[in-house]
Amino acid sequence: MGSKIAELLNKTATKIILAIVLGFIAGALALAVAGYDPGTSYSMMFTSIFSSPQNMIQVLILTMPNILTGLSVAFAFKTGLFNIGGEGQYIVGAIAAVMVGGVLNLPPVINVIVIVLVAFVAAGLYGALAGFLKAKFGIHEVITTIMLNWIALYLNNYLVSLPGIGVKNTEYSFPIKQSAWTNVLNGWKTSPHGQAYLSTHPALSTILLGTDINYGIIIAIVVAIAVSFLLYRTTFGYQIRAVGLNKDAAEAAGIRVKKSIVMTMFIAGGLSGLAGALQMTGTLPHALVTLANQPGYGFNGITVALMANSSPIGCIFTALLLSALQFGGSTIQMNLGAPSEVVNIMIGVIVFFVAVASMFTMISERIKRRRVKIAG
Amino acid sequence: MQSQQAYAVEMQSIYKYFDDFCALNAVNLKVKKGSIHALLGENGAGKTTLMNVLYGLYKADSGRILINGEQVEMKNPNVAIEHKIGMVHQHFKLVENFTVVQNIMLGKEVSKAGFVLDISRARKQVVELSKTYGLTVDPDAKIEDISVGMQQRVEILKALYRGVEILILDEPTAVLTPQEINELVNIMRNLTEGGKTIIIITHKLKEIKKSSEYCTIIRRGKYIDTVDVKNVTEQQLASMMVGREVNLVVAKTKTNPGDVVFRIDNLTVEDSRKIERVKELSLSVRKGEIVGIAGIDGNGQKELVEAITCLTKVKAGRISINGVDLQNTSPHNVIKNGITTIHEDRHKRGLVLDFPVKYNLILENYNRPRFAGHAILHEQAIHKFAQDSISRYDIRPENCASELARALSGGNQQKVIIARELSDNPELLLAFQPTRGLDVGAIEFIHSALIKHRDSGHSILLISFELDEIMNVSDRICVLYDGRIVAEFQQGEVDENGIGLLMAGGERKNGI
Numbered sequence: 036m037g038s039k040i041a042e043l044l045n046k047t048a049t050k051i052i053l054a055i056v057l058g059f060i061a062g063a064l065a066l067a068v069a070g071y072d073p074g075t076s077y078s079m080m081f082t083s084i085f086s087s088p089q090n091m092i093q094v095l096i097l098t099m100p101n102i103l104t105g106l107s108v109a110f111a112f113k114t115g116l117f118n119i120g121g122e123g124q125y126i127v128g129a130i131a132a133v134m135v136g137g138v139l140n141l142p143p144v145i146n147v148i149v150i151v152l153v154a155f156v157a158a159g160l161y162g163a164l165a166g167f168l169k170a171k172f173g174i175h176e177v178i179t180t181i182m183l184n185w186i187a188l189y190l191n192n193y194l195v196s197l198p199g200i201g202v203k204n205t206e207y208s209f210p211i212k213q214s215a216w217t218n219v220l221n222g223w224k225t226s227p228h229g230q231a232y233l234s235t236h237p238a239l240s241t242i243l244l245g246t247d248i249n250y251g252i253i254i255a256i257v258v259a260i261a262v263s264f265l266l267y268r269t270t271f272g273y274q275i276r277a278v279g280l281n282k283d284a285a286e287a288a289g290i291r292v293k294k295s296i297v298m299t300m301f302i303a304g305g306l307s308g309l310a311g312a313l314q315m316t317g318t319l320p321h322a323l324v325t326l327a328n329q330p331g332y333g334f335n336g337i338t339v340a341l342m343a344n345s346s347p348i349g350c351i352f353t354a355l356l357l358s359a360l361q362f363g364g365s366t367i368q369m370n371l372g373a374p375s376e377v378v379n380i381m382i383g384v385i386v387f388f389v390a391v392a393s394m395f396t397m398i399s400e401r402i403k404r405r406r407v408k409i410a411g
Numbered sequence: 412m413q414s415q416q417a418y419a420v421e422m423q424s425i426y427k428y429f430d431d432f433c434a435l436n437a438v439n440l441k442v443k444k445g446s447i448h449a450l451l452g453e454n455g456a457g458k459t460t461l462m463n464v465l466y467g468l469y470k471a472d473s474g475r476i477l478i479n480g481e482q483v484e485m486k487n488p489n490v491a492i493e494h495k496i497g498m499v500h501q502h503f504k505l506v507e508n509f510t511v512v513q514n515i516m517l518g519k520e521v522s523k524a525g526f527v528l529d530i531s532r533a534r535k536q537v538v539e540l541s542k543t544y545g546l547t548v549d550p551d552a553k554i555e556d557i558s559v560g561m562q563q564r565v566e567i568l569k570a571l572y573r574g575v576e577i578l579i580l581d582e583p584t585a586v587l588t589p590q591e592i593n594e595l596v597n598i599m600r601n602l603t604e605g606g607k608t609i610i611i612i613t614h615k616l617k618e619i620k621k622s623s624e625y626c627t628i629i630r631r632g633k634y635i636d637t638v639d640v641k642n643v644t645e646q647q648l649a650s651m652m653v654g655r656e657v658n659l660v661v662a663k664t665k666t667n668p669g670d671v672v673f674r675i676d677n678l679t680v681e682d683s684r685k686i687e688r689v690k691e692l693s694l695s696v697r698k699g700e701i702v703g704i705a706g707i708d709g710n711g712q713k714e715l716v717e718a719i720t721c722l723t724k725v726k727a728g729r730i731s732i733n734g735v736d737l738q739n740t741s742p743h744n745v746i747k748n749g750i751t752t753i754h755e756d757r758h759k760r761g762l763v764l765d766f767p768v769k770y771n772l773i774l775e776n777y778n779r780p781r782f783a784g785h786a787i788l789h790e791q792a793i794h795k796f797a798q799d800s801i802s803r804y805d806i807r808p809e810n811c812a813s814e815l816a817r818a819l820s821g822g823n824q825q826k827v828i829i830a831r832e833l834s835d836n837p838e839l840l841l842a843f844q845p846t847r848g849l850d851v852g853a854i855e856f857i858h859s860a861l862i863k864h865r866d867s868g869h870s871i872l873l874i875s876f877e878l879d880e881i882m883n884v885s886d887r888i889c890v891l892y893d894g895r896i897v898a899e900f901q902q903g904e905v906d907e908n909g910i911g912l913l914m915a916g917g918e919r920k921n922g923i
Contacts, residue, residue: 268790270783277774280765287722287752287760288774289743 047344047392054342054388055356062381071373079370080363088238092246094355094362096318099251100125101354103310104336106262107162107303109345111176113266114299115279120165120180121307121333123187124158126326128308130191131157132315133323134200136211143222146215147316154312155305161187162304163297170293176300184333188326195325208323217249217316249317256351258309263347265302275299307333341386357382418480419444419577419608420465425474427460434460435471436632442577442625444479447599447609449623449640451616451652453850455820457632458612462579465610466498467491478577497570498579503562507555511548512537515569540571544601558709560591567598578602580611584618585848589878589911590707596622614652614850616645616659617879630654653852661858664866666886669698672870673750673839678728678738680714688714690894691728696839701861701871703885704896707914708876711894713755716843716874720752721745732838746775749838753828753845757821761828764817768806769797771816772831800830805856822853829860840864843874858884878907878914892916 063073084090104121111118131154141149165179195201200208213221223229224243233240242248266272277285278295286292310332315321339357343349364378420442427435435457442448452458463469465476467485476483478494485491491498505514516533523529537550546564554562563583570578580599584592599609599622613619619626619640626643628635628651635651649657673696680689689711696702706712717723719730721742730738732748754760762771773782773793782793797812804826806819816824825845832840842861846854861871861884875881881888888905890898890913898913 268788269786270778270788271786273770273777273788277763277766277770281759281763283759284761284763284774287720287742287754289741289746290774291741291743 047346050392051342051344051349051353051389054385054392057388058381058383058385061384062377065377065380066373069374069377071367071371076367076371076373076377079367080360083366083370084359084363087241089241089246090362092242092248094358095252096247096249097358097362098355099249099255099317100310100314100332101335101339101358102252102255102259102350103313104307104332105339105343105350105354106259106336106347107306107310107333108336108340109343109347109350110262110266110306111299111303112340112345113279114275114296115282116166116169116176116296116299116303118162118165118180118300118303118307119177119333119337120162120183120304121310121336122329122331123180123184123333124162124304124307125311125314125330125332126184126187126191127161127304128154128158128311129315129323130187130194130311131308132312133208133211133321134194136215136316137209137322140212140214143214146212147217150211150215150316151309151312154308158308158311159301159305162307163301165304166297166300169300170296184329188329191323192325195323200323202322206325207320210320210322211315213321215316216321217251217254217313219243219248219250247318249313251313251317254313255310255354258306259347259351262306266347271298307336310336338382338386342382342389344389344392417443419478420610421475421477421480422461422465423475423477425461425464425476426472427457427464427469428472434632435464436634438474438629438632438634439637440627440634441637442608442610444608445603445606446625447603447611447623449619449626450610450612450629451614451619451626451648452629453614453652453852454822454848455631456629456652458614458629459581461629462498462581462610462612465491466496466579492573495574495576496579497573497575497577499563499566499570499581499583501582501585503566505554505562505565508553510551510553511557511565511568512550514554514565515572519573537568537572540568544571544605545598546571558591560587560594563587563595564598575607577608577610580609582612582614582848584613584615590915592618592621616648616851619648620645628652649851652850657851658855659851660883661855661862663862663884666699666701666865668700668886669868671695672698673732673872674729675719676729676731678715678718678730679726680711680718680723681726682714687726688894689718692891692894692896694889694896696870696872698870699865699868701865701873701884701886703881703888704872704874704891705878705881705888705910705914706874706876706891710891710914712843712874712876712891714894715891716752716755716841719745719750719841719872750841751775751832751835751837751839752841753825753832753843755844755847757824757828757847762816762824765815767813768801768816768819768827769793769812771827772797772800772834774831776831776835796834800827800834804830804860806830822849822856825849825853825857829857833860833864836864836867836869839870839872841872841874844876845873846875846877846880854880878910882907882910890914 066073066076084094104125107121107124108118132150135153136150139146139149161183165176165183168174168179169176195206195208202209220243224233233243266276274290275295277290278292282292335357339350339354342353360378360381364375367373368375418441420440422438422440424437424439425435426437438457438461440461450458450461460469464471465485467488467490476485483490483494506517512530512534515537521529521532534550541548546568548561548564554565583595587595602609611623623640625637626640626648627637630652646659649659675692675694678689678692679687682688714723718725721737721740721744725738728738729736732750735748737745737748758764763774776782782789794812801809801812806823806826811819816827819827846857865871873881873885886902888900888902888910889896890910892914893916
């Protein structure tokens with residue numbers, strides 16, 4: 036019995052689940068202190084998501100960019116780099132997608148592919164710039180990526196303010212052409228035939244017309260699997276993990292460390308850019324908006340990656356959890372008046388306990404030792 | 412009771428488990444007050460674990476510890492420090508950009524008026540201590556500017572400054588030059604004359620003979636024996652440590668070297684501070700020959716190795732293999748041209764500790780068609796190759812292919828590196844301190860692997876600070892001093908004393 040618990044405690048997944056449980060306990064305490072019943076609040080968070088298909092879809096829509104920025108951060112972590120530039124890379128991806136998608140008019144599927152690729156490369160180069168500065172001049176990526184975040188934000192706002200790009204008297208740029216939208220049944224739902232059908236099927240109508248339901252989440256999951264494959268099955272993944280774990284040994288073994296750093300930041304940037312591009316093609320207004328602050332997905336990505344212990348597949352689940360918590364948090368604020376900041380406390384506690392997961396290893400060892408003593 | 416008073420430390424039937432592994436199995440240790448007591452054992456035998464138990468870093472699962480006859484429960488290092496036990500670890504714990512005095516007083520600062528640091532008082536105490544025990548150091552030098560031997564003295568002074576009576580030295584000679592070792596032995600004598608008790612953890616037989624009065628041998632966590640050092644030979648100590656007869660000198664036949672394969676011409680290399688470390692150095696290695704470079708640490712070895720492996724730029728000169736120039740290209744190019752390297756620091760340059768053993772075995776070859784196609788790793792081929800290497804080089808445990816390299820003992824980690832570097836039959840193997848920190852059994856294995864490589868018609872450039880190793884393994888010996896080759900001998904032409912003198916910068920006289 037003891038040994039089984041000890042073994043279980045040593046598994047990464049168990050550690051993360053434990054951390055999540057502790058996060059929920061901390062959240063309950065915070066709610067109780069603030070004078071709200073934790074039971075009611077949690078059940079409301081939970082039921083609000085499952086109360087309507089619309090809400091479930093809303094959570095999934097929120098999940099897509101979080102998975103991709105999470106992958107972006109997790110990927111960079113594997114090379115020993117801390118990519119705080121998800122925000123900026125997301126914005127650059129969005130800018131590239133709108134600039135290309137607002138002009139280009141290719142056949143439907145190809146159109147999307149071209150837009151997404153251009154956005155990936157643009158944001159990738161933006162990330163690679165930080166990688167290059169690190170490799171060439173040793174400037175820390177945390178500093179450069181934070182600065183690049185703000186450069187991207189103001190570039191976005193500048194572009195929206197330009198007459199040829201911004202729409203007069205609004206805070207929007209021109210939108211991506213409808214042929215490049217990634218919404219589910221995009222063409223059909225606005226066609227006369229589709230409109231007639233939907234008017235007699237209200238349930239389907241609320242989903243298709245009432246939400247921005249789009250294919251982004253599927254693409255994000257596929258990308259997560261691809262990133263996992265790239266990291267663990269390919270020579271490139273081998274190379275960058277070697278650099279991440281021991282730069283000096285990798286260098287001595289003939290691996291090009293600097294190139295590897297630049298390439299990693301390129302891919303990390305591209306992943307965040309992909310989030311921005313798919314957000315533009317998938318959700319209203321399909322256009323750039325003047326930003327007062329960072330969109331937040333890049334920072335969400337840090338949380339997602341930390342909670343997932345940098346596992347690409349894990350990012351799918353932690354992004355879902357984060358998005359559900361954020362959505363649920365807003366509903367308790369709306370309905371109970373309970374502070375939605377409780378969610379931030381929970382997330383903070385979860386990240387904290389994932390970070391100190393070695394504590395669980397210690398407990399596991401203690402159980403084992405006790406067993407040995409009894410046996411001996 | 413009376414007889415117990417004579418023992419500074421008594422450890423009785425100590426048990427210590429890590430998971431299911433029994434690291435210490437009923438180990439006893441009795442250390443006489445005022446003596447130098449060696450603790451001998453192979454890597455992983457449990458020497459350091461035993462001392463960590465004594466110092467309170469680990470808690471024993473059972474057993475008793477007596478300090479000066481009084482039973483003590485070593486809950487944590489603070490208890491050990493209260494009982495005036497001090498430990499100098501193998502890896503020093505010093506603040507690089509603090510001065511010697513600042514480091515020594517760190518954590519036990521003296522102050523004026525309650526809060527103003529009184530460095531001059533601490534300095535006076537340090538100077539006094541170093542005079543008393545012959546521990547000469549410059550109290551105002553920064554740690555980053557002084558040699559490893561000096562840093563060790565600072566560590567010892569740090570312990571003395573805290574009033575230590577029982578001093579544990581963990582592998583104190585691993586990083587020292589022959590001269591520094593002699594000086595350390597003298598310091599240890601001074602300390603015991605001053606009434607201190609010293610326990611030294613080591614696996615170097617020569618130094619035990621040189622320094623210690625008593626020696627306790629541990630093998631695989633078990634207590635073997637405690638002997639009076641003057642009554643045993645090195646060979647006997649080695650057998651007790653390993654548990655079988657060992658060859659302290661490897662068997663090798665005479666070689667008939669072929670043409671010159673590798674050559675260095677007028678090589679000059681600067682270090683990061685633009686100081687010339689290698690100065691117009693020339694040497695050549697012929698096919699089927701082991702050339703050994705003898706020298707004291709800091710005479711340009713590190714820069715020479717980094718220049719050959721293209722980890723640093725050379726200022727002037729040529730490095731070539733089979734007529735192909737290599738200087739200032741890339742590590743990748745050097746490997747491609749048939750030179751592989753065993754680096755001095757296996758944790759830094761040699762291994763990715765958090766990679767499995769099998770991935771470490773292909774670190775230089777992961778891109779080759781046998782391990783990868785279309786940029787995708789062939790896991791099965793990699794695993795099979797790892798299994799082969801593990802059995803061929805006797806890497807233990809034998810099912811370690813998927814274990815992290817970190818989990819292996821030092822000797823087995825080194826075998827992983829050797830297996831990798833020899834896997835492609837390199838034209839030239841550059842071996843820099845290949846047996847650093849290893850025990851007798853592992854050294855024997857690695858030396859015979861080197862000689863086997865030579866016998867198969869390849870070349871080796873061996874750079875080592877262990878004069879014994881150079882003398883035993885090399886066919887030709889070059890002496891490096893201050894960045895230059897100052898002398899060259901065939902094996903057998905010269906003895907240790909002659910080379911030792913040249914290593915220290917002495918003039919070459921007739922007759923040696």
